[in-house]
Amino acid sequence: MAQKHFLSLAFALCCFTPAGAFAGNATGPAALALAAIVGESAPLVHVQDKRLLAAYLNGYADAPHAKGERIAVKADAIDCRASNVDLTSHACTLTFGPRKVELSGRKAHELYATLIENGVAADGAAGTIHEAITALDCEVDAAEIAARAGGGARCAFKP
Numbered sequence: 001m002a003q004k005h006f007l008s009l010a011f012a013l014c015c016f017t018p019a020g021a022f023a024g025n026a027t028g029p030a031a032l033a034l035a036a037i038v039g040e041s042a043p044l045v046h047v048q049d050k051r052l053l054a055a056y057l058n059g060y061a062d063a064p065h066a067k068g069e070r071i072a073v074k075a076d077a078i079d080c081r082a083s084n085v086d087l088t089s090h091a092c093t094l095t096f097g098p099r100k101v102e103l104s105g106r107k108a109h110e111l112y113a114t115l116i117e118n119g120v121a122a123d124g125a126a127g128t129i130h131e132a133i134t135a136l137d138c139e140v141d142a143a144e145i146a147a148r149a150g151g152g153a154r155c156a157f158k159p
Helices: 002-016 028-039 047-057 105-117 142-147
Strands: 024-027 070-083 090-096 099-104 123-125 128-141 153-158
Touching: 024 028, 028 047, 028 070, 028 105, 028 128, 028 153, 047 070, 070 105, 090 105, 099 105, 105 128, 128 142
Parallel strands: none
Antiparallel strands: 024 153, 070 090, 070 128, 090 099, 123 128, 128 153
16 A cells, blocks of 8 residues: 555656756756856856857867866856747846846847757746746866867756
């Protein structure tokens, strides 16, 4: 009898738990793109690190970097919106502590698409589709990127 209740509980947790309750993880090129795009707006990412992330996103794995360099990119929340009524409307709000950064147009669409690439599920109603995450925590390891072996970028987040 206990096994039957356990299976019922397991089914309920699996099938009826909100998607937002599970953490997301990304690695590889999708994680690198997410770190680079968010890092461009992140106030705690140094200018030299922003340049290095941009170089990586532009295909320059051999960009000069300090030995042992690791770049951390964090955001408290990211909320991107696209309209399925006004097809020209794209906007994102990035939250870094008390600071909010607003993106629109092409830059917002780039981040919106990158969230999708990283497996973030869409949510929408009333003509607007949202891609949103919280607690973004990315790390880019410059030596691993330079090795061109498929590693070096990892991100964790809550959908």
